[in-house]
Amino acid sequence: MAEPRQDRSRVTRQRLLEAAVDCLAEVGWTGSTVSVVAERAGVSRGAAQHHFPTREDLFTAAIDYVATERVNSLRSGLPAAPTVALVVEAIGEMYAGKLFKAALQLWVAAASDGQLRDQVVPLETRVGREAHRWAVEALGADESRPGVREVVQATLDMARGLGLANLLTDDSKRRSRVLAEWAEVLERVLA
Amino acid sequence: MAEPRQDRSRVTRQRLLEAAVDCLAEVGWTGSTVSVVAERAGVSRGAAQHHFPTREDLFTAAIDYVATERVNSLRSGLPAAPTVALVVEAIGEMYAGKLFKAALQLWVAAASDGQLRDQVVPLETRVGREAHRWAVEALGADESRPGVREVVQATLDMARGLGLANLLTDDSKRRSRVLAEWAEVLERVLA
DNA sequence: TTTCAAGCATGCACGCTTGATTGTTTCTCC
DNA sequence: GGAGAAACAATCAAGCGTGCATGCTTGAAA
Numbered sequence: 001m002a003e004p005r006q007d008r009s010r011v012t013r014q015r016l017l018e019a020a021v022d023c024l025a026e027v028g029w030t031g032s033t034v035s036v037v038a039e040r041a042g043v044s045r046g047a048a049q050h051h052f053p054t055r056e057d058l059f060t061a062a063i064d065y066v067a068t069e070r071v072n073s074l075r076s077g078l079p080a081a082p083t084v085a086l087v088v089e090a091i092g093e094m095y096a097g098k099l100f101k102a103a104l105q106l107w108v109a110a111a112s113d114g115q116l117r118d119q120v121v122p123l124e125t126r127v128g129r130e131a132h133r134w135a136v137e138a139l140g141a142d143e144s145r146p147g148v149r150e151v152v153q154a155t156l157d158m159a160r161g162l163g164l165a166n167l168l169t170d171d172s173k174r175r176s177r178v179l180a181e182w183a184e185v186l187e188r189v190l191a
Numbered sequence: 192m193a194e195p196r197q198d199r200s201r202v203t204r205q206r207l208l209e210a211a212v213d214c215l216a217e218v219g220w221t222g223s224t225v226s227v228v229a230e231r232a233g234v235s236r237g238a239a240q241h242h243f244p245t246r247e248d249l250f251t252a253a254i255d256y257v258a259t260e261r262v263n264s265l266r267s268g269l270p271a272a273p274t275v276a277l278v279v280e281a282i283g284e285m286y287a288g289k290l291f292k293a294a295l296q297l298w299v300a301a302a303s304d305g306q307l308r309d310q311v312v313p314l315e316t317r318v319g320r321e322a323h324r325w326a327v328e329a330l331g332a333d334e335s336r337p338g339v340r341e342v343v344q345a346t347l348d349m350a351r352g353l354g355l356a357n358l359l360t361d362d363s364k365r366r367s368r369v370l371a372e373w374a375e376v377l378e379r380v381l382a
Numbered sequence: 383t384t385t386c387a388a389g390c391a392t393g394c395a396c397g398c399t400t401g402a403t404t405g406t407t408t409c410t411c412c
Numbered sequence: 413g414g415a416g417a418a419a420c421a422a423t424c425a426a427g428c429g430t431g432c433a434t435g436c437t438t439g440a441a442a
Binding site: 234 | 392
């Protein structure tokens with residue numbers, strides 16, 4: 001899809017994508033109808049249809065948007081004094097926000113939709129790789145030592161699990177306790 | 192809902208519930224229409240409607256069914272010689288099967304459906320509690336020691352995260368490596 | 383055996399979403 | 413300033429899922 005020429009168009013397009021992400025996080029995949037997204041974006045359904053002829057077009061773009069935003073939030077989020085505890089906490093936050101909720105909806109929808117799956121899987125592996133690299137760097141981990149790579153991955157997987165637990169109820173208090181304890185264990189392992 | 196009088200009825204009802212779980216795991220929440228579930232169960236749509244007048248009735252029963260099945264699979268799954276590695280592996284399996292996939296669909300659907308959420312949350316907390324108790328017992332962990340409780344929870348959360356990663360692609364090889372490494376760490380922590 | 387209720391099957395109407403078509407406004411470039 | 417394209421708005425037909433209403437079949441009790 002070519003880059004639009006008018007500024008107004010770019011704005012509308014951007015608003016549609018952001019609205020799509022918001023809707024994904026709040027009303028889920030099937031709840032995010034074109035009408036709902038358009039209304040949230042403050043544009044008419046016809047306008048949405050102009051930019052994205054089909055619903056599939058809209059959400060393939062939205063999936064890309066979610067992936068890049070998640071990577072961006074990684075890049076800008078490295079704490080100044082990266083103690084292990086702070087890094088672990090940051091990883092926890094990464095799987096607790098709106099973007100994670102939106103991505104979760106996409107994963108689950110993609111699990112039973114081959115078309116969508118082919119869109120989501122490559123982007124998700126890319127995000128996962130970036131997150132891993134970020135974590136290794138932030139933790140100052142030496143991946144050449146056996147087991148270190150797996151423990152870093154375990155940290156990310158645990159954060160994902162905590163994020164999932166945080167989906168239905170506010171699990172932040174428990175998450176903090178678990179992450180704090182994990183940070184101590186992780187620090188000993190990495191030392 | 193009263194217990195049906197005829198055996199045939201109980202069988203049909205059971206088949207519908209099992210089909211509902213299968214469909215949840217395979218085609219997702221919105222894909223699991225009454226027609227699809229009924230066809231999979233080998234009964235007509237009318238029969239399904241007789242047992243569960245509305246779709247909501249069907250899936251409220253299915254949610255209960257999933258919860259009890261998950262608890263049952265816990266109870267029957269304790270390894271004979273519970274080394275830490277075996278227990279961790281068993282926990283990993285727990286979040287890799289069909290029941291987990293079905294439950295995942297329910298969680299995500301419940302995230303944007305207040306009605307469903309009220310059904311799912313209490314059952315899920317119960318399953319979580321059972322799983323935690325089972326893990327503590329199987330690991331022989333001493334929860335009176337500070338931090339032990341959190342580490343056990345972290346193990347379960349990590350398994351949940353790994354299960355999520357296993358949703359779109361076959362992640363079993365990576366999971367085995369991560370779990371094996373974590374088992375070693377966990378053993379040292381619990382000692 | 384008869385009878386009646388439970389179990390089961392079928393068809394229809396309603397609401398919703400999507401994608402296409404057509405008409406209207408706004409911007410850009412000549 | 414005007415022509416033409418891009419952006420936006422409104423309406424229509426088609427498909428799908430649900431719920432209801434209506435018959436038919438089976439089994440158990442009198």
